[in-house]
């Protein structure tokens with residue numbers, strides 16, 4: 733019962749007007765992708781190291797991450813992320 737109520741509350745939070753937690757998680761992933769997917773010999777080093785994939789840079793992941801950051805900026809830099817991922 734306790735587990736059920738917790739998940740129900742989590743679903744309610746996702747649907748409510750509190751996008752902070754979800755947005756911060758997305759932004760954190762976007763930042764990690766930008767940090768890992770760098771250009772190397774014209775190809776994406778992240779894609780090559782992670783998936784052995786020869787993707788032209790900027791790869792799909794970096795373009796997504798940049799778009800997210802362009803859209804939301806540093807919405808989570810102040811407040812929640814105090815001493816988070818250095």
Ligand SMILES: [Zn+2]
Pocket residue numbers: 769770776777778779780787791792793794
């Ligand atoms: Zn990549």
